[in-house]
Amino acid sequence: MKTYCYRQLRKVLLGVTGLFLFLFHQPSFGQSKTYRSGAFWPEVQVEYVLKSTSFFFFRNQNRHNFDDAFNHARENGPLQYLERFQIRGGYEYVFRGHWGLGVSESYAIERTRRILFNEIYGRHIGSIGKFRFTQRAAYEHVVRWGAETFGRSRIRADVDRDINLGKIKLRPRIAYELFFNYDYKQSPADPDVEREVDRTRLRLELQYVVNQRLGIMPHFIKQSDYFLVEPAYDKVGNLIRAGGRHNQIRPIWGLDIRYTIFEGGTPFPRNR
Secondary structure (H helix, E strand, C coil): CHHHHHHHHHHHHHHHHHHHHHHHCCCCCCCEEEECCCEEEEEEEEEEECCCCCEEEEEEEEEEECCCCCCCCCCCCCCCCEEEEEEEEEEEEEECCCEEEEEEEEEEECCCCEEEEEEEEEEEEEEECCEEEEEEEEEEEEEECCCCCEEEEEEEEEEECCEEECCEEEEEEEEEEEEEEEECCCCCCCCCCCCCCCEEEEEEEEEEECCCCEEEEEEEEEEEEEEEECCEECCCCCEEECCEEEEEEEEEEEEEEEEEEECCCCCCCCCC
16 A cells, blocks of 8 residues: 555656646746856765665855856955855655655855755655656745745756766766745735746756765756846836846856765665
């Protein structure tokens, strides 16, 4: 009975992921667009894996923004383009080899604010032919000092495959993630002033598996934020921006370095 329930739940997750990708990743007809300057997001990850393959993790990400119009952590010096310093720690319980349930806490420091992310998430790792197919659903309670607290759900799908080139092991991956924000103070009777989806991220990644402990992952992200905006006019009344749906697109480059520590010291297989 339990096996049957797990199979049915897996089918539901696959179906929901496919439906969201089909519905929301559509051409943006009738929408205005602006493009932000690029950013660089390097990240260091350390995982401690238990014999059960459940694991603890710690991550440090530093977001560098190359647009001088935005606030940075430092005005001068080597960190003058640092937009955000962020740390994240958590634990993921892995069961039946393919399912995971995790919690994490993230704390971000920017020049003008501090942000705390409280997250709970579920993950399933399956396969489509020779490809690994991962689905992840999360809910975050976001606390911003000096601003409103809000909720956010995230749905992500990843497809990757291991490729061996002699002694070199590579893992190319493509991922797509949807973000939905929730205003705690908005009542059902209030007019809807937001888009159906608040943000999407399309990520292309190439992981170089140095060994079972170390992986290096350069990646590229196309981040799109979705708004409803009012019309904008210049000083003489000429329309310079139409109102309605507006998309803000930002290219992001990144480099992740992941180091894994195994309980007992000797690496063992895990479904990741």
